[in-house]
Amino acid sequence: MTRNILFFILTLLCCTQGAFAQKTLSLSDAATRSVLYSSGTIQRNNQIGGYFFLMQNDQIDKTTNAYSLHVMDENLNRVRNIKFKATAYLRLQEAAANDSSMAFLFFYPMDKKYELRIYSNNGELLQTYTRAFDSNKRRLHLQDMSLHNESEGNRTLFEVGNQGYMAVFVRWQSRGTCTYDINFYDVEKHKTSKFSPGVADRDFLRADFLAKTDSLLFLEISNRRSSRASSSIMAFNIYTKKKAFEINSNKEKWQFEPSAVLPVPGQDTIVMVGKYFEKDVKHLKSNGKGIAIYRVSRNTGAILTRTYNSWETDISRHYTCNKKGQNDENGYLFLHNATLGPDGKIFVAAEGYHRRVYAYGVVHSTLFLPFHMMPSFTTVANADMVILEFNKIDKLVKAVTYDKQTTRMMSRMDFLNRHMVARTMRSVGLFGYRFIHPGGDASHFSICYYNRRTSGDEKGYFTYLRYNGQKFRQYEIPIISKEIRNTILPAKPGFLLIVEDNRKEKTVEMRMEKIS
Amino acid sequence: MNALLRAYRQGSRMLPLMLLASPILAQQSPEPMYKPSIVDGTRTHAIMRKFEREHDTLQLNLPAEHKKDYSEIYAQRWRHIKSRFQKKEIYTLPSAQQYLDSMLNRIVAGTPDLRREKLHAFFSRSGTPNATSVGQGIIFFNIGLFTRLDNEHQAAFILCHEIAHAVLKHSEKSIEKYVKNMHSSALQKELKELKKVQYNRLSKLEALSKGLTFDSRRHSRNNESDADSLALVYFRNCGFDPAAAVTAMQLLDKIDEEDIDMTKHLRTLFDAPQFRFQDRWLEKDAGLLGGHATLLRDRKVEDSLKTHPDCVERANKLIAFNLSADSALAGKPPVAAASIHPLRFDSLRKAFQFEIIEFSFAEDNYTESLYYTIAMLEKTPNDPYLIMHVARILNNCFYLQRQHRLGKKLRLPAPENRESFNTLAQFVQNLYMEEYAQIAFHYLQRYQGQLSAYPEFQSEFAKSEGFIKM
Numbered sequence: 003m004t005r006n007i008l009f010f011i012l013t014l015l016c017c018t019q020g021a022f023a024q025k026t027l028s029l030s031d032a033a034t035r036s037v038l039y040s041s042g043t044i045q046r047n048n049q050i051g052g053y054f055f056l057m058q059n060d061q062i063d064k065t066t067n068a069y070s071l072h073v074m075d076e077n078l079n080r081v082r083n084i085k086f087k088a089t090a091y092l093r094l095q096e097a098a099a100n101d102s103s104m105a106f107l108f109f110y111p112m113d114k115k116y117e118l119r120i121y122s123n124n125g126e127l128l129q130t131y132t133r134a135f136d137s138n139k140r141r142l143h144l145q146d147m148s149l150h151n152e153s154e155g156n157r158t159l160f161e162v163g164n165q166g167y168m169a170v171f172v173r174w175q176s177r178g179t180c181t182y183d184i185n186f187y188d189v190e191k192h193k194t195s196k197f198s199p200g201v202a203d204r205d206f207l208r209a210d211f212l213a214k215t216d217s218l219l220f221l222e223i224s225n226r227r228s229s230r231a232s233s234s235i236m237a238f239n240i241y242t243k244k245k246a247f248e249i250n251s252n253k254e255k256w257q258f259e260p261s262a263v264l265p266v267p268g269q270d271t272i273v274m275v276g277k278y279f280e281k282d283v284k285h286l287k288s289n290g291k292g293i294a295i296y297r298v299s300r301n302t303g304a305i306l307t308r309t310y311n312s313w314e315t316d317i318s319r320h321y322t323c324n325k326k327g328q329n330d331e332n333g334y335l336f337l338h339n340a341t342l343g344p345d346g347k348i349f350v351a352a353e354g355y356h357r358r359v360y361a362y363g364v365v366h367s368t369l370f371l372p373f374h375m376m377p378s379f380t381t382v383a384n385a386d387m388v389i390l391e392f393n394k395i396d397k398l399v400k401a402v403t404y405d406k407q408t409t410r411m412m413s414r415m416d417f418l419n420r421h422m423v424a425r426t427m428r429s430v431g432l433f434g435y436r437f438i439h440p441g442g443d444a445s446h447f448s449i450c451y452y453n454r455r456t457s458g459d460e461k462g463y464f465t466y467l468r469y470n471g472q473k474f475r476q477y478e479i480p481i482i483s484k485e486i487r488n489t490i491l492p493a494k495p496g497f498l499l500i501v502e503d504n505r506k507e508k509t510v511e512m513r514m515e516k517i518s
Numbered sequence: 519m520n521a522l523l524r525a526y527r528q529g530s531r532m533l534p535l536m537l538l539a540s541p542i543l544a545q546q547s548p549e550p551m552y553k554p555s556i557v558d559g560t561r562t563h564a565i566m567r568k569f570e571r572e573h574d575t576l577q578l579n580l581p582a583e584h585k586k587d588y589s590e591i592y593a594q595r596w597r598h599i600k601s602r603f604q605k606k607e608i609y610t611l612p613s614a615q616q617y618l619d620s621m622l623n624r625i626v627a628g629t630p631d632l633r634r635e636k637l638h639a640f641f642s643r644s645g646t647p648n649a650t651s652v653g654q655g656i657i658f659f660n661i662g663l664f665t666r667l668d669n670e671h672q673a674a675f676i677l678c679h680e681i682a683h684a685v686l687k688h689s690e691k692s693i694e695k696y697v698k699n700m701h702s703s704a705l706q707k708e709l710k711e712l713k714k715v716q717y718n719r720l721s722k723l724e725a726l727s728k729g730l731t732f733d734s735r736r737h738s739r740n741n742e743s744d745a746d747s748l749a750l751v752y753f754r755n756c757g758f759d760p761a762a763a764v765t766a767m768q769l770l771d772k773i774d775e776e777d778i779d780m781t782k783h784l785r786t787l788f789d790a791p792q793f794r795f796q797d798r799w800l801e802k803d804a805g806l807l808g809g810h811a812t813l814l815r816d817r818k819v820e821d822s823l824k825t826h827p828d829c830v831e832r833a834n835k836l837i838a839f840n841l842s843a844d845s846a847l848a849g850k851p852p853v854a855a856a857s858i859h860p861l862r863f864d865s866l867r868k869a870f871q872f873e874i875i876e877f878s879f880a881e882d883n884y885t886e887s888l889y890y891t892i893a894m895l896e897k898t899p900n901d902p903y904l905i906m907h908v909a910r911i912l913n914n915c916f917y918l919q920r921q922h923r924l925g926k927k928l929r930l931p932a933p934e935n936r937e938s939f940n941t942l943a944q945f946v947q948n949l950y951m952e953e954y955a956q957i958a959f960h961y962l963q964r965y966q967g968q969l970s971a972y973p974e975f976q977s978e979f980a981k982s983e984g985f986i987k988m
Contacts, residue, residue, distance in 0.1 A: 026587070026701055027709040029727055034719050044806055052806030060720035068720060076805030077930035081813065099806055123807055124814060442798060442948060470952060479922050494805055496947070500925065515925035518950055 034060050036070075040094035043492075044073070044104065045156045048214055049440070050494050052076055054106065056094045062087055073104065073125075076494040078512065082125045089113055095147060096159040098167055103128060103189055105167045107159045109147060111140055118159075118169065120189055131187055131194060139174040146172055154437065157211040160219065162240045165190060170209055170221065182209035184219075186243050195243055199223075209236075213263035215272070218246055218300065220263045235260055235274065237303060247303025249274075249296070256310070257285055258294055262340035264348075267444055270300040275340040275350055278310060287419045289327045289334045292317055295348065295396035309396035321388060321401035329354070332385040332403070336424045338435045344445040344471050346394030351449045353406075353435050354385030355424050363412060376414050382423055383410040384433045387451055389467065389474065404467065404476065406434055407455040436464075440495045441518035445471035448517050450492075452481070459484040466498075466517055477517070551972050552869075552903035554876040558610040566603040570596070572636075572654055587697045595653050595689070602642065602658065606880070609641035609661060609873065617862050618659065621674055624858060625681060628756035635685055639677060641870075643877035645890060647773050649676050651683035653690070661870035666773060670863040671762030678749035686748065688741045695737065699730065739827045746832055750839050760840045764833050771829035780938035783892050784945055787908070790960035799948045800941065803931070813933045875907060884911050885929040885943050892942070902969050905962070909978040912958035916985050919951045955985035 037058045044052040053074040060068035067090050073082035091112040098105050108117040118131040135143060159169050166189040174180045184197040199207060212220040212235065219240050224233035237246040251257040260276040274297075277290035292312035296305050311317055313327035323329045333356025340350040360381045367377035385408050391400040411432060415423050427433055434451040441447050448466040455463060462481040467474045479498075481488050485506040493499040496518030502511045573596045580588040602608070609615075622639045626632040636655040645662035652658060657680040659673075667673050683689070699705060705726075712722055750763055781800060789795035826832075871894055878887035888911050895904050918924040928947065931940040949957070959982035962975065969975045 026584075027706060027713065028700060029709070029723065029730075032709045032712040032719070032723055034723075046806060047804060049804070051804070061717050063717055068718075073806070075807060076803055077932060079930075079932045081807055081933065104806075442801075442950065446950060470950065477920070477922070494803060500922075513925040514930060515922050516919055516928070516947060516951075517922075
């Protein structure tokens with residue numbers, strides 16, 4: 003006890019002395035704190051070519067900050083450090099690069115503008131382009147930006163070979179309508195040009211990125227204004243800056259909703275995979291009749307072959323489901339993406355989803371109805387992963403279900419159509435599926451998803467189905483274990499980027515892990 | 519996972535059986551396989567404890583003024599020294615330590631003043647061509663530098679140079695200079711004013727720190743010149759060949775230029791009749807800035823930031839020192855020519871080449887280990903250890919990729935690496951998982967008849983065979 007009191011007095015004395023002593027400053031005491039504003043990938047040739055980290059380092063005046071933009075190559079080597087001054091509120095949204103330059107798309111919510119900055123490979127600013135928007139549309143732009151899933155890559159900014167860049171912008175108009183336009187930035191000639199849809203078409207047009215080849219950009223153009231929403235696939239030639247062709251469902255026997263557009267290497271063919279629907283059906287309210295595969299000429303846009311795999315006959319032979327594609331255990335299938343395999347095979351990554359009445363939710367919401375802002379009677383859930391394999395004549399030959407922990411969530415979407423729910427789940431990231439990652443060549447790829455399964459100390463797994471040209475093999479990386487928390491992101495072909503937070507050793511390690 | 523473990527253990531389990539049979543098999547083997555030295559943990563720990571006690575005493579005798587700052591920096595220096603002992607970097611083989619001690623004793627004997635100094639030299643297993651005086655009279659002589667030297671006279675000069683650093687107390691003086699600088703009223707005033715500034719603080723701080731860094735690096739370069747001139751005095755006192763000091767410096771100047779044709783080596787090593795070499799294995803990434811980015815350099819700033827003067831400049835100064843020393847000594851009896859143990863020097867140099875490979879492997883740097891192995895295979899293509907080690911790395915790559923731990927062992931191409939290293943790093947990451955085992959299997963198969971007597975060889979062969987079947 004005496005020792006304790008003595009210790010207390012000594013501590014007090016030391017503290018008092020410390021308080022009166024003049025503190026010696028070190029360089030770090032005078033330094034400002036750097037803040038990470040944005041980070042993401044730099045896309046090049048539809049692949050991850052590098053990474054950016056935007057740091058705020060200093061304050062120049064009340065409204066201006068000094069920033070440094072750290073550019074890393076695909077192997078996480080810091081290759082450039084670009085310094086610039088700009089307004090205090092900004093976000094670096096997307097980045098792309100070609101052989102000679104790098105382009106960064108900034109979003110300034112307070113200044114109501116987008117800004118494209120193009121830098122040379124040496125880090126010199128070559129050109130800057132701005133695009134303003136109305137102040138009352140700021141919320142819509144912010145909302146639109148927040149739905150961007152980074153693991154899917156860019157959806158706004160793309161490189162146009164070594165000529166320059168292009169950006170697909172949403173243009174919000176009056177009374178909640180919107181349209182889009184495509185802006186081209188020619189770095190060599192210092193020129194810009196724009197493609198806008200015809201005035202008659204402007205209603206509630208959304209342009210969603212589907213794919214990009216060396217010369218074409220594919221967008222799904224959907225009109226969401228009418229109760230019977232329609233969509234078409236537009237191909238733009240990125241060099242002539244004109245529409246190359248359009249595939250319109252109205253001219254087809256069935257309506258077609260694309261989930262993936264895949265250029266076939268070494269051929270003038272494009273493969274399109276998606277669900278098909280009856281002509282008169284509202285396809286936001288239906289699971290369609292099955293899965294269609296179109297093979298389209300890259301030059302003319304002519305559909306060379308149309309292959310339909312119906313739930314009722316073709317698919318149910320390999321995967322138990324009714325004529326609506328429903329399965330007791332898995333619910334409906336949502337088609338996430340597709341990839342080409344060797345020998346003309348096509349693999350489609352699909353995931354089950356269902357919405358069920360939730361007894362507790364019914365009771366709770368009914369009892370407390372007057373106090374609820376958003377009563378909820380149902381839960382939505384993602385279920386197993388299903389990999390569908392199509393042969394070279396585009397017929398389903400195999401469907402393999404990979405067990406996955408069903409993740410249930412209060413839906414708050416009771417009054418939405420169940421297929422609309424799936425789209426919402428996808429846009430807010432409630433599905434387990436993450437991405438299809440290419441290997442070194444076309445015969446190797448991995449389908450990656452989260453599985454919330456727990457086992458001992460391990461909670462949740464990042465699972466990948468690795469295809470080695472012959473068969474799939476399943477691998478799992480624990481996300482949370484006793485000491486480690488992993489964040490897993492896509493990286494260059496054949497690699498994942500693992501950010502390992504070791505809570506015991508208090509270290510964070512970022513490393514590339516090979517999966518090919 | 520079970521199958522993977524089975525295949526891995528199957529190979530490892532065969533090893534003791536084969537080792538038992540090795541006396542019989544050894545009669546057929548052309549030469550014994552290199553056995554990596556075992557680090558004497560007890561001895562390393564004992565040495566470390568001794569230095570720790572010395573450090574504790576040092577901490578008690580620090581200057582009273584700014585004691586806390588001194589104490590913090592000295593503690594940091596000790597943590598660095600301790601970490602090198604803890605990660606088993608010290609080469610403890612008695613014959614090697616005896617050799618280094620005899621070289622040190624010879625230098626001390628030549629200059630009686632040195633007897634007052636507490637000096638301890640150790641071989642570090644690092645492959646980096648360097649030697650360092652880390653404080654407390656401790657000198658680490660990297661075996662990566664030792665293997666590049668032509669003779670023991672050059673090694674003695676390197677040791678003299680590090681002794682000079684220790685004697686001139688450069689580490690302690692740098693610490694003192696730093697602490698005094700940080701407490702100088704001028705700097706404190708600037709920092710206090712800077713702290714009050716709200717805007718443009720970083721740019722002002724950068725200008726301030728740049729000035730300090732330039733000053734410290736200039737000081738460091740001066741230290742090197744001082745150490746060189748004092749080292750030459752020690753060196754000449756012992757009767758070593760004065761020209762070796764100059765040739766050592768000239769050798770250091772060219773040390774980064776040494777390179778190997780990695781593409782050619784990889785194509786030769788891994789092209790088997792049943793498993794042909796594929797061009798895809800050497801393809802560069804099509805990432806940012808053309809795959810392998812280059813760094814932009816500001817030569818003027820780099821020159822100001824160098825810690826060491828150019829080796830050519832140092833060599834020229836040494837020639838001048840030698841000339842003036844020769845003229846001063848004219849007419850006096852020459853010092854007897856010195857030599858420690860030339861044969862031991864050669865045998866150590868040979869053994870160290872293998873040790874570098876082992877240490878990189880133990881340090882979880884597979885790419886570097888493979889790099890040194892391939893470089894050595896160029897000179898001794900039929901060495902059983904090197905052949906076995908190539909397969910050992912590839913088998914481990916297969917095993918660890920399946921456990922998602924390979925990323926911790928491989929190095930990726932980087933702009934600061936030499937081209938041949940980047941070629942190898944790219945090659946290792948371009949291979950598919952199955953190809954690691956296939957390449958290892960077909961590579962070993964070529965030597966099956968020649969090296970089947972070696973148990974380690976058979977163990978790796980069995981592993982790769984098991985992995986292929988998975």
